[in-house]
Amino acid sequence: MALIAFDGISVPLEEVQDNPARFATRLERAKKTPGFAVCCCRPSTSEKPLRLVVRRYGALFHLARWPDEGYLHDRSTCTFFAEKGPLEESPGRAHDAIRNTPAGLNAKLDVSLSVRTVTAVTRSAGSEPTRSNSRRSAPLLGFLQRIWMDSGLNQWSGGPQRNWGTCNAQILALLGEDKMNGKPIQDVLHVMRRYEEAAQATLKAEFEAFLGRIQTTPAISERGIVIAEIKSVDPSKYGFVIRIRQTFETFYASKQLVDAAADSFRHAWPMVGNPDARVVAVLVLERTKDKNLRVIDLAAQLCNNSFIPCDSSYEVALANRLVEERRRFVKPMRLDDGDVMLPDFRLTDTAPETPIEVYGMESNDAYLIRKAQKQALYAQRRLPCVEWIPPASLSAVVLPAAT
16 A cells, blocks of 8 residues: 655555544645645655646545546556556547546436426427537436546455445545536535444434435425445335445435345345345436435445455355455456456456456356457467456466566
């Protein structure tokens, strides 16, 4: 883990991420003068330091990679490393649903955050915007996957473990102070902080302040979005109760919503509560007439026990093994339908990098066709590929030695 220098001190990045309140005053000073923190993953000089953006989120501050400089960080060990490519070179086009900006993330989601509960306003003729001039909107799962990738949470640098505090810090650093659906992102989106007994009162007050913005009146319903780890989904008298790990607050959900989630996120949903996995969710909340909090929409992402995103329980097992063996690897994220040729994982501590494929749908004809295409592509490129075909034992899979 790299050291981070700011306001006259040098501390491990992990300490800053896990204890943001402890360093808030010093980071606030660094944000003002000189206007950045410094990453020490590689030698730098006072004339050309390896800068990090200091971003405020509520009363706390978080560190993000400096625009267009992610590729300058150490590929092997630094969280802030990013390949030089479209995300490094461009903040996105005007019509993109999710854009990286100097202030943070600017997103338009396919969900309404303010809904009139009285007669809707009727548009006059010709006032409807044309499709060509309208900005695209992102589905909830696409948004969750995008922030996981852009914040570097799909990468593993060989450390022992990753907790929710690290996830919180890297996500908040990415989100920054821009907007979501035209509103300040900090007003409509809350990323749960890691639970700490000593900070219980502060965490509770912080979350309650956010939930206080979620209100339903006779005129309008103001909604909010929460990103957290699901602890359990339990039946209740009128449907289900969704519990998350970072708070004792509970959220109600209808049977229809839970059934739809179980169908849409069929790999993630059965793994809720499994000690070997984590299920991260983005929840859209609104108030009922009785002032209860109700989940009206959600997306769930399956992860291994260190929050590396996975597409199946087999991938969870493999990712857990890679973490246990301190391997460096990345989980390529399939953000587009055309990304079917991406490997399931890629070892980054070998030369060249080694793709890993988990072939788990041997009875599906379409899947077998894509499998054959992938194998042919690897052969054509003369690229060694590690394959695991469950239910064969994972322990029998031989990984190349790290170089």
